[in-house]
Amino acid sequence: MSNLKDAVVLVTGGTRGIGRACAARFAELGARVAICGRSQEAADKAAAELGPNVKGYACDIASAASVDALVDRVTEDLGTIQVLVNNAGITRDGLLMRMKDDQWNEVIQTNLNGAFYACRAAAKSMLKARYGRIINISSVVGLRGQAGQTNYAAAKAGMIGFTKAYAQEVASRNITVNVVAPGYIATDMTAELGEKATAAITEQIPMKRVGTPEDIAFAVAFLAAPEAGYITGTTLSVDGGIGM
Numbered sequence: 001m002s003n004l005k006d007a008v009v010l011v012t013g014g015t016r017g018i019g020r021a022c023a024a025r026f027a028e029l030g031a032r033v034a035i036c037g038r039s040q041e042a043a044d045k046a047a048a049e050l051g052p053n054v055k056g057y058a059c060d061i062a063s064a065a066s067v068d069a070l071v072d073r074v075t076e077d078l079g080t081i082q083v084l085v086n087n088a089g090i091t092r093d094g095l096l097m098r099m100k101d102d103q104w105n106e107v108i109q110t111n112l113n114g115a116f117y118a119c120r121a122a123a124k125s126m127l128k129a130r131y132g133r134i135i136n137i138s139s140v141v142g143l144r145g146q147a148g149q150t151n152y153a154a155a156k157a158g159m160i161g162f163t164k165a166y167a168q169e170v171a172s173r174n175i176t177v178n179v180v181a182p183g184y185i186a187t188d189m190t191a192e193l194g195e196k197a198t199a200a201i202t203e204q205i206p207m208k209r210v211g212t213p214e215d216i217a218f219a220v221a222f223l224a225a226p227e228a229g230y231i232t233g234t235t236l237s238v239d240g241g242i243g244m
Contacts (some may be wrong), residue, residue, distance in 0.1 A: 003226045005030030008078045010071070012036050012037035012061055012118055013088030015046040017187035018137060021213030022085050025221045027053040031083070034074040036061070061088040061114035062106075063169030071121040079123045083224045086115040088135040089155075096233045104151045111155035112162070119166060123175070133224045134161050137216070138235065140183045140243045156181075160235055167233035176232035178223045183239025185211040 009026045014035025026033045027050055035050075036059035037043040043056030053154045057073060060066040061101040071207055074081060089111045093101040126132030140244055141149055142156025160179050167177035184201050202210055237243045 003222065004083075004221070006222075007031045008034070008074070008080060009083040009224070010034045010036075010074055010081050010122065011085040011087055012059070012120075014085075015056070017215045018182065018216045019085070019087040020025065020046060020050070020080055020219050021217040022087065023054055023219060025214070025217035026224070028058045028082070029221060030070060031212050032078045033079060034081075036070055037089070039213045045080065059120070062109045064117045064229050066119040067114065068121050070156060071118070074110070075125060075216070076124040079124045081130060082126070082129075083133045083135070084122045085135045085137065085220055085224070086118050086159075086199055088114055089137070091149070091152050093148050093150055093152070107151040108155050108158075112158045114157055116162065119177075122172065125174050127170065128171050130173050130175075132170070132173075132206055133228075134163075134166075134175065135220050136175040136177070136179050137151065137221050138163075138179045138181045138222075140237065140239045143235075143243055163235075164233045166225055173234055174229070176223070176229060178233070180216060180219050180223065180236045181239065181243070182216050183211055183237070183242045185213060185216060187213060201242075204242055205239075206244065209240065211238065211240055 011019050011023045015037035016022045023033050023035045033054045036057045040058040043058055047054040047056035057070055060069040092107050136159050138159045139156040141153045145153045163177050165178045170179045216238055219236055
């Protein structure tokens with residue numbers, strides 16, 4: 001994967017967790033990496049910690065106008081985006097019977113619509129260049145569901161269908177679109193579940209360990225490499241076997 005040197009990469013939600021690990025991996029491979037977070041302060045702090053090859057931007061991924069502006073700024077600063085990683089996401093968990101409209105809408109707007117906005121904006125230059133790699137971060141929850149997360153499961157499952165359809169639209173332009181579906185990964189988001197819940201989930205994982213953000217980053221970097229150019233429209237589960 002040495003051919004990622006000097007590639008321009010945009011990772012949404014790149015200030016922490018899986019997104020941050022992906023940004024770190026791309027930077028290690030010599031890419032020029034843009035990360036975005038909700039605030040410029042958070043994005044700048046993460047970028048400074050990740051090294052000189054990483055630049056931070058503020059973006060509300062749930063806003064089409066904000067995403068369009070982000071892509072324009074990254075293109076102006078770093079050049080044509082060659083790799084897009086749609087990682088930004090939120091949870092607003094709750095049982096369906098008690099779920100409020102805003103809990104549903106916020107998750108769909110950020111997790112699914114945000115990926116749509118980013119693909120639409122970044123693909124304009126990819127289509128002209130006749131080259132691109134798009135990796136959408138879904139979840140094992142999008143494949144098998146999870147009680148209390150109907151909104152999150154719907155968004156992540158929708159991302160898989162979206163990927164398959166979009167991959168067919170852009171395949172002839174040498175643009176691949178794939179999904180990485182993480183299992184239970186140790187991040188700030190999953191830490192909120194607590195030790196007892198984590199232990200119960202770990203027991204269900206055939207490999208008997210929780211995944212790391214770096215496990216996901218390696219898979220993302222693989223799909224982003226030029227050598228992965230004949231893989232498109234697929235879902236790569238990185239879950240320790242829990243999805244079997």
